[in-house]
Each structure stands twice: as C-alpha cells, then as structure tokens.
Amino acid sequence: MRYANIAFPLSVDQVFTYGVPPQLDAVLQPGTRVLAPFRGTRQEGVVVERLNETDLAPGIIKNISTCLEKTPTFSTELLALTKWMAEYYVCSWGLALFCAVPAAVRTQKEQKVQLLPDAPTPRGKVQKQLVALLAAEGELSLNQLARRMGISYQKLRPKITVLQEKGIVSLDVTHKPKANTQLTSVATLALPSTDIEAEIDRLKGEADGSENPAGSRPGNRRHIAAAKHAEILRHLLDAGAPLATADLTKRVNSSISLLRTLERRGFLDITRAQAVRNPLSSEPIATTQPLHLNSAQSIAFTELQNILTSDTAGGVCNPDVPHAPAVERAPTFLLHGVTGSGKTEVYMQAMTEVLSNGKSVIALVPEISLTPQAASRFVGRFGERVALLHSRLSDGERYDQWHRIRNGDADIVIGPRSAVFAPVKELGMLIIDEEHSDSYKSDIVPRYHARDVARKRGELANCPVILGSATPSLESFHRAKNGRYRLLSLPDRVLNRKMPDVHIADMRTELKKGNRTIFSDVLRNSIEERLERQEQIILFLNRRGHSTYVFCRTCGYVERCENCSISLTFHFETKRLVCHHCGNKRPTHPSCPQCGSPAIRYFGLGTEAVEQEVRKAFPEARVKRFDADSTTRKNAHQQILETFEQQQIDILIGTQMVSKGLDFPNVTLVGVIAADTSLNLPDFRASEQTFSLLTQVAGRSGRADLEGKVIIQTYMPEHYCISAAQKHDYLGFYAQEVEARGALQYPPFSHVGTLLLRGKDEKQIEEAAHAVEAHLQTWLTDQASTAQADETEGDVGGSEVEILGPAPAPLSKIEGKFRWHFLLRSNSVESISQLLKHLTDEPPVAIKSNAIEFVIDIDPTSIL
Known part of the structure; x- marks a missing residue:
C-alpha cells in the first residue's frame, strides 16, 4: 500500500499519514481535497505529499475515505505558497491551505438522524412525535427535523441525544458540497444557419400576410406566433451560442410553449446545461478601447512591457522541488502615481500584453465596494475573460466564478485580498491596486498581508508584481528607493488636469468665532456653491x-x-x-x-450624525450615507455607487470606503469633517495612515474637466502629515516620516511582530505574560550561547530580537477577555517567526491552559 500526508484545518502544525486505497491510488495527487477519518468523524483535508513507505506501524494507519475531486484544488505553486505562509505567519499549513479556497467550494458537515430497526417505543410526547416523523420521512438532517417539529436546533439537539442513548435513533455526520453546479434549460439551433435564415424569412412572410392562406388576415394568433417564432430564431442565430430558455422567452416576451413548438418542428433543441451564475450579468457594461498614453504612462508601460515580453517572466515552479522558487525571480514594480494619473489604464494595457502571451492576471482591490466598479472597467475592456471573487457573492456565484477560473474559462481575476489565491492557469502578472491599504491585511488566522503573499506568489510563478498607489506604504517606497523594487512614476493627472486645491480649516479658529457646528464657514459655503452648480460632494469621516x-x-x-x-x-x-x-x-x-x-x-x-446635520443644513440636497451600516444588504455597495454615478445623489457621506479608487467626474468638492480622528492613536503608523487617508479622499475631487476643491477640517493644522496632504506632497511626507521611523528603529528599518495573550482572568493573563517573557528570553539566550560555542552565527542571536513588553494592550479588554501584548522587533522577520514558532511548539506551562489564548501577528498594520 502507498500512503499520503494530509493537512487538516487545525491550529496544530502537523500533517497526518493515511493509507491510500488501491482505487484512489491513480487519482490522488498532492493538492487534492479528501475526506479522511479523524477524531471519531470524517474531516476534509488536503493531500500535501505522496509516500511510498512510512515508519508508522501498519495497524495504526487509517485509510482515506473519499477523494472529493478529479482535479487538485491546489497546484504545485499554491502548495508552495501556503507552505511559505504557514512558516512566515506562524500558523499551521492546514489553516493556510483552507484560507486559500472559498467556503463555497468546500464541503460542509450535515448531521443526519435515522430511526434504528426494532427501536423501542419512547414515552415522552415530543419523542414520540420525532419517532413518528422519522418513520414517515426516513433519514432527516437535524435542521430539517427542527423545522418540521417547529422548534429550535438548540432545543432539538438534547432530545436527539436522549433517543441515541436509548438506542432509538442513530446520528451520522455526512459531508455535502456547500454549493454545486446549477443546471438550466437551454435552447440550441438544430439546423445549419442557412436553413434557419430560410425559415425566418418564411415565418416573416407568414406574419405579414404574404404567405397567408386565402382569407387569412395578419394579426390573428397564427400570425403573431409566426412573428415570435422568427424573433426567437433570430436571437439564437445572432447569439451564435445556446441561450437559456428563461432569458430567451424574456427577450421576446413569449412563453416556453413557442419554444416547444419550434423544437417539435426540428428547428431547435431544448436541453439541460450548466448555468453560470454571473454576478455582473444584470449590469449593462459599455465596451472600451485602449486610451492614448501620455509620456509618463508610456515610460511606465514600456518598462513593464520589456519584462512581460522577455523570456524570464512567467516561469513555473520546478515540479521536482515542490517548495522551491522558480529559476529566476521576476521584479516587483512600484507604480507611484498621483490620484487621477491613469494607473488603471497602465494596468489594462499591461494586462493585454500578458493575455497575448496566453497567461493570466490577478488584480487585487482593497475594498469589496471597489470590486464591482473595477470589474466593470475590466469587463468593458476584456469581456467575459473577467471573473469576480469576493465575499459578498452568493455561494453559487462564488462556486461558479472559482470553477471558471480553475477551468481556464476566465484569465483575469478581480477581487479583494483573498483573490490572491485564485487558481488561475499560467499566472503572468499580479496587480495590487492601492497597495498601501490595511484592508489587505487579514485579521484572522492566518494573518497574512495580500501584498506580501502576492510578491511571494510572483516569485514562485516567476512573474512580475505591480504595486500601485498614490500614497505607497513606507516599506514599499523605501524598498523602491533602495532598488529592491523598480520605481515607476506618474507625477501628473491625465489630460493635464489640475490637482484639487486643498484648504485647511482650523477648527480652533471656528470655535473662537462662535461656530459650534460641524461645518466650518468655508465648507458650508463651498457645499452651497456646489449644490447651486449641480455638482457633487463627498463628505468623509472615518467613524460610523x-x-x-x-x-x-x-x-x-x-x-x-x-x-x-x-x-x-x-x-x-x-x-x-x-x-x-x-x-x-x-x-x-x-x-x-x-x-x-x-x-x-x-x-x-459619526457618519449618522453627519448625515443628520447635512439634512438639516441643506434640506434640498439628496443625501446618502456609505458605510458598513448602510451596505449590509447584498449589492448595496454597487447600488449606492451606481446611484451616485447617475447623479441622483448630491452629497455622499462615508467612511474610508469613499477614499479608495472611486472615480466620479461630477465630484468637485471633498470635505474632511475631522482629520484628527486617527492622528493621535498609540500606533507608530498613525501619521502614515492619516496622511494616506487624507490624500486618497482628496483625490476623489476634480477628476474630470471640472476643477476640484478639498477642505480639511482639523484642530492640528501644523502637523506635518496635514500640511503634506494639503500640498499633495508624498515625497515631503515620506522624508519626515522615514526620519522619525529611523530614529526609533521602526519599519521600514526593522520588522515587527506582535504577540497578544488574552483570557477572562486578569491576574492569570498578567502572570502568563511574564512567564512568556522569561520563556522567550531564555530561548534567545540559549540560541546565542549555542552559536558562540560553535563559533558560528546562529539563526537567531540573543541581540537579534528585541522584546518590548509585556504590557496591557491599548484596548485592554475585548469580548470579555483581558489582553496583554508584546512587540517583537528585529532586522530579520525570519528571526521573529522562529522565536514565535518556538513558543507555539514548546509553550511554557503558564499558557498551556485552555483559558489562555495567544495571537501571533507578523508585520501587523495596527498594534492596538
């Protein structure tokens, strides 16, 4: 018998060896999802390695139960990528694997209840009802039983347990797909096009009376049916492909009976076929053509084109070395362009180069709210080659989009951070738009940053990675300045459009004048002017x-x-x-x-209060709020943005969702209600995040022919991040901020990681934090001593990782749990990962209790 190592989505970083039954031996490849017995039930896992032999005793090895797919979910490239993630972000390989595949593609557990043969009769009334229902219906899931009985799942579960203990019912756990292929009725032409054209002509003649029997007049049912039949055949002929019968009957305003008549006459076939649930199917999207590039865009595109057309880009992993990088690493580009400088057009023309080479593209956007708008632009240029992946899609839509990508039916993928794992064929380029955004950082295990995962995936696929932003992260710009990235610059807006004028409203002065409203005089007057001119306004406050x-x-x-x-x-x-x-x-x-x-x-x-004040001050204005509370319904993001684009909203009020990538030509005023909300947070990135937000939201103004204006209200106008935002001066901000970071040895001059301990007992958490500190310091000292004794440089030296803390976290209690944290700093991120890996492998006694959780975050975007 041969064997396989399987990774399960567990916190323990371990793979488990299973036997491969003969019937699965030929189909079971690394990357395949399987069901295998684990801890008394069957668990979904991923085969990460095939083995010819094992040291384990044959008697303890269990066999794999089921293979869930014919084609592996994970390519060699994705296996290597998730393995790297597990090591870098200090988590299990299984958790890294399962974060890379949408839940809609995986299986879900279902508990089935079945009446046992010769079961004794229960006594209780509810128990008798349950048994009678099972006797009549056969096997039912717990959820089905709860619905039929009219009681909650929580109340039903203990009653089933009692029946189990009495030997009356059995409860089995099964796995079923969370989503599946959807079939629909489709109509296909059954004859050559010449025959169909002839029949259309005949039907038209019958409809207008030229081929009518004597005495028959146009307008009766027969003539109307002939006209509809001709219209149906014309739609199918023009489409050149099968059409769903539901869509076809809707287009011609007819019934299925007319299609059945044409089927009986031999002109078309009606069959069942797979329906692709397309999240963009209802959106009319205009086709676009490539635009003329200005000189800066042309220089940037030419540099990209030189790489994309070279022999070194777009390589693949060596299949004989599963986790080795490709032979030659392709570069990372930083496309630094002011807001409105035409970065998207550079992306799209570079994508055309990639597609012409038969390769695929993944383009990431930071917010789900931006995904439909970005997708519309790309669909307008590339049509049905585009697939959309994000969490607001239905399970069915995600299932279909993911399979379109894996099957090669879509070679452009648009989505937020999780789209970095899309199973594209022949990856040729990755784009991370608004690369500075902290939305690319996951807040659950594995706490990965999509920008860095994209860079690693580009290395494995040997394809270029483009990071685009008007306000690059300090780490990215520092790497570009040092030559690790290739810097491409777009210093001006397209078509010689002006950057918006930025006015700073000192709210201290407003208060002295007696103005106690949320609007400075200049903002109020500017809003009135724009409303009179029928121009649009965005008001920004990053607090809902x-x-x-x-x-x-x-x-x-x-x-x-x-x-x-x-x-x-x-x-x-x-x-x-x-x-x-x-x-x-x-x-x-x-x-x-x-x-x-x-x-x-x-x-x-918060934004609700701003909305109220705006409605009071400007009762004639059409006002809409755009934040997490107003966009909970499916497609709510898209509907609000479309309404705004159609100029049916005068004033859009929003959180950071309005600051990223939105492009509306009629917006000529942006008002920042309170610029200081994030500036004084106890986080070394506070100034950078504030500058980025202000610059990005300011960039929404004046993006077309109309000149834009921005008003920033602040109590700290002298702060360098405020003054730099006023001047659109990223380089000036970078110079001051990087000097401050260097003095304190914060990134980009070091790497940091955080370790958070949390639990319900405050004293226990404090004691555990100090025990962890001693444990980590002891290990660092031992490593340094070992290296010195060997007269070699160890992987982790006693001076290489600085431990700051422990201390209560700034948010010292969340969800009923007290929080203590550490900040770990080093020139080597591998050193931090190794230190924390030691903690997870050999934790001190103080944190082995289930009452204490610890959370590891490598390269955190927030230390709160």
Whole structure:
C-alpha cells in the first residue's frame, strides 16, 4: 500500500499519514481535497505529499475515505505558497491551505438522524412525535427535523441525544458540497444557419400576410406566433451560442410553449446545461478601447512591457522541488502615481500584453465596494475573460466564478485580498491596486498581508508584481528607493488636469468665532456653491454610528461595553448602543442608570450624525450615507455607487470606503469633517495612515474637466502629515516620516511582530505574560550561547530580537477577555517567526491552559 500526508484545518502544525486505497491510488495527487477519518468523524483535508513507505506501524494507519475531486484544488505553486505562509505567519499549513479556497467550494458537515430497526417505543410526547416523523420521512438532517417539529436546533439537539442513548435513533455526520453546479434549460439551433435564415424569412412572410392562406388576415394568433417564432430564431442565430430558455422567452416576451413548438418542428433543441451564475450579468457594461498614453504612462508601460515580453517572466515552479522558487525571480514594480494619473489604464494595457502571451492576471482591490466598479472597467475592456471573487457573492456565484477560473474559462481575476489565491492557469502578472491599504491585511488566522503573499506568489510563478498607489506604504517606497523594487512614476493627472486645491480649516479658529457646528464657514459655503452648480460632494469621516459615547452630565457616568474596555457608540437608526468590537447591543436609557439624572448627552461624531446635520443644513440636497451600516444588504455597495454615478445623489457621506479608487467626474468638492480622528492613536503608523487617508479622499475631487476643491477640517493644522496632504506632497511626507521611523528603529528599518495573550482572568493573563517573557528570553539566550560555542552565527542571536513588553494592550479588554501584548522587533522577520514558532511548539506551562489564548501577528498594520 502507498500512503499520503494530509493537512487538516487545525491550529496544530502537523500533517497526518493515511493509507491510500488501491482505487484512489491513480487519482490522488498532492493538492487534492479528501475526506479522511479523524477524531471519531470524517474531516476534509488536503493531500500535501505522496509516500511510498512510512515508519508508522501498519495497524495504526487509517485509510482515506473519499477523494472529493478529479482535479487538485491546489497546484504545485499554491502548495508552495501556503507552505511559505504557514512558516512566515506562524500558523499551521492546514489553516493556510483552507484560507486559500472559498467556503463555497468546500464541503460542509450535515448531521443526519435515522430511526434504528426494532427501536423501542419512547414515552415522552415530543419523542414520540420525532419517532413518528422519522418513520414517515426516513433519514432527516437535524435542521430539517427542527423545522418540521417547529422548534429550535438548540432545543432539538438534547432530545436527539436522549433517543441515541436509548438506542432509538442513530446520528451520522455526512459531508455535502456547500454549493454545486446549477443546471438550466437551454435552447440550441438544430439546423445549419442557412436553413434557419430560410425559415425566418418564411415565418416573416407568414406574419405579414404574404404567405397567408386565402382569407387569412395578419394579426390573428397564427400570425403573431409566426412573428415570435422568427424573433426567437433570430436571437439564437445572432447569439451564435445556446441561450437559456428563461432569458430567451424574456427577450421576446413569449412563453416556453413557442419554444416547444419550434423544437417539435426540428428547428431547435431544448436541453439541460450548466448555468453560470454571473454576478455582473444584470449590469449593462459599455465596451472600451485602449486610451492614448501620455509620456509618463508610456515610460511606465514600456518598462513593464520589456519584462512581460522577455523570456524570464512567467516561469513555473520546478515540479521536482515542490517548495522551491522558480529559476529566476521576476521584479516587483512600484507604480507611484498621483490620484487621477491613469494607473488603471497602465494596468489594462499591461494586462493585454500578458493575455497575448496566453497567461493570466490577478488584480487585487482593497475594498469589496471597489470590486464591482473595477470589474466593470475590466469587463468593458476584456469581456467575459473577467471573473469576480469576493465575499459578498452568493455561494453559487462564488462556486461558479472559482470553477471558471480553475477551468481556464476566465484569465483575469478581480477581487479583494483573498483573490490572491485564485487558481488561475499560467499566472503572468499580479496587480495590487492601492497597495498601501490595511484592508489587505487579514485579521484572522492566518494573518497574512495580500501584498506580501502576492510578491511571494510572483516569485514562485516567476512573474512580475505591480504595486500601485498614490500614497505607497513606507516599506514599499523605501524598498523602491533602495532598488529592491523598480520605481515607476506618474507625477501628473491625465489630460493635464489640475490637482484639487486643498484648504485647511482650523477648527480652533471656528470655535473662537462662535461656530459650534460641524461645518466650518468655508465648507458650508463651498457645499452651497456646489449644490447651486449641480455638482457633487463627498463628505468623509472615518467613524460610523451617531455618537461615539453617551455621558451623564450629573455624575459623569459613561455607557461602556461590559465585555470591552471601550465606550458604546450610539446608532440613531436603530436607537441602540453598539460595541464596534464585540457587537454587543443594548437599548439607550432615558435617564442615567447610575444616578437617575435625565441629563444624558450624546458626544462624539459619526457618519449618522453627519448625515443628520447635512439634512438639516441643506434640506434640498439628496443625501446618502456609505458605510458598513448602510451596505449590509447584498449589492448595496454597487447600488449606492451606481446611484451616485447617475447623479441622483448630491452629497455622499462615508467612511474610508469613499477614499479608495472611486472615480466620479461630477465630484468637485471633498470635505474632511475631522482629520484628527486617527492622528493621535498609540500606533507608530498613525501619521502614515492619516496622511494616506487624507490624500486618497482628496483625490476623489476634480477628476474630470471640472476643477476640484478639498477642505480639511482639523484642530492640528501644523502637523506635518496635514500640511503634506494639503500640498499633495508624498515625497515631503515620506522624508519626515522615514526620519522619525529611523530614529526609533521602526519599519521600514526593522520588522515587527506582535504577540497578544488574552483570557477572562486578569491576574492569570498578567502572570502568563511574564512567564512568556522569561520563556522567550531564555530561548534567545540559549540560541546565542549555542552559536558562540560553535563559533558560528546562529539563526537567531540573543541581540537579534528585541522584546518590548509585556504590557496591557491599548484596548485592554475585548469580548470579555483581558489582553496583554508584546512587540517583537528585529532586522530579520525570519528571526521573529522562529522565536514565535518556538513558543507555539514548546509553550511554557503558564499558557498551556485552555483559558489562555495567544495571537501571533507578523508585520501587523495596527498594534492596538
């Protein structure tokens, strides 16, 4: 017998050896998903290696149960990529693998209940009803039983357990696809086109009376049916491909019976075929042609073209060395272009080069809200070659889009960070638009950054990676300055359009003038001017909700989340207090819960409050809010943006969702309500994130022929990130920020990682944090001593990783758990990963308790 190593989606970083039954031996390749017995049930896993022999005793080896697919989900390239992720981000290979495939493609567990033969009769009324239902229906899932019984799953489960214990029913766990292929009825022409054309002419003659029997007049049912038949055949002939019968009957406003008549006459066949659920099918998308590039765009494109047409780009992994990089590494480009400089056109012309070489492209965008808009641009240029992948799609849509990509039916993939794992054939280029965005960083295990994963995938596929941004991350720009990336610059907007004028409104001065509203005089006047000219406005505030805290003016009581160390945010629409960290909700109080005073006041500002103030100040304006609360429904992002594009909204109010990549020609004013919200966070990236947000949102103004204006309201106008944003001066900001980072040895002059401990017992967490510190320091010292004794340089030296902490985290309690954290700093990210890998492999006794969790984050974008 031969064997296979399988990785399961478990936190333990281990693979498990299974026997391969003879009937699976020929089809089971590395990268294939299988079901195998594990811990008393069957578990979905991935074959990562085939073995001819094993040291394990034959008696303890179990066999693989089922192979779930004929074609492996994971190519050699994706196996290598996920293995690297597991090592770099310190997680299990299984978790890295399963984050790379959409849930819609995987199986889901289903618990089936079945009545056992010769089962005794139960006594209870509900138990008798359950048994009678199973006797009548046969096998049912727990969810089906709960619905039939009219009770909740939680109430049903213990009753089934009792019946199991009495030997009345069995409960088996099965696996079924979360989504599957959808079949639909399609019509196909059954005769050559010449015969169809002849029949169309005959039917038209019958419809207009030229071929009517004597005495028959046009307009009766027979003539109408003939006209419809001709129209149906014409649609099919023009399409040149089968059409879904539902779409066809809708187009010609007819019924299926007319299609059946044509089928009986031998002109078409009606069959069942796979239907592709296309998330863009309802959107009319205009075809576009390549635009003329200006000189800066041409220089950038030529550099890309030289790589894309060379023999070194687009290589593949060596199949004999599964985790080795390709023979020659292709470069990473940083396309630094101001907002509106035409980066997207450079992307698309580079994509044309890639496609002409028979290769594929993955293009990442930072927000789901941007995916439909980006997809529309690419579909307009490349048609049905484009596939869309993001979490707002239905399971069926994701299933179909993923299989289109894997089958090679789509060779351009657009999506947010998870699209970096798309199973494209012959990857030829990766694009990461708005590469600075922290949306590319995952906040669940594995905590990967899509930009860095894309760079690694480009290395494995030996294809170029393009990072695009008006405000590149400091790490990326530093690498470009040092020659690790190739820097491409687009310093001006296309068509010689001006950058918007940026005005700084000092809110301290406004307060002295007696202006206590959220609008400075200049912002209020500018909004009125734009409304009069029927131009559009974007107002930005990176904080959702209505009021950030609720306060009693009598005793000082603040409504706080009982689970977290933060105040609750008041949401006006739902009239509830909400915790934005754990999701806890509760109603507001008319009086203070502590002293009973009615002097309750709402302080702080969120997008809901801005919306209210805008409606009061400008009652004639059409206003819409665009944030996480207003876009919970499917396609809500797209619907709001389309309405705005059609100029049916005058003022769009939003969070950072409005700051990234949106392009609306009629927007001539952007107002930043409060520029300081992120500037004073206890995070070394606070200035960078503030500058980036301000510059990006400012770039939404004046992107076409109309001149734009930006007004930034702030209490800190002298801060260098505010003044740099006013001047559109990325290089000036970079110079000051990189100097400050260098003085403190923060990235890009080092790598950092965070280690967070959390649990419900505050004292236990504090003690565990100090035990972890001692454990890590001991290991570092041992490594240094070993290296010195061997008179060689060790992988990790005692001075190579600096441990800062432990200390309570800035958000010291979230979801009822206390939090202590460490910051680890080193010139080598591998050193940090190795140190934390040691912690996961050999944890100190203090954190072996299930009551303590630890969270590892390599290259975090936030240290809160």
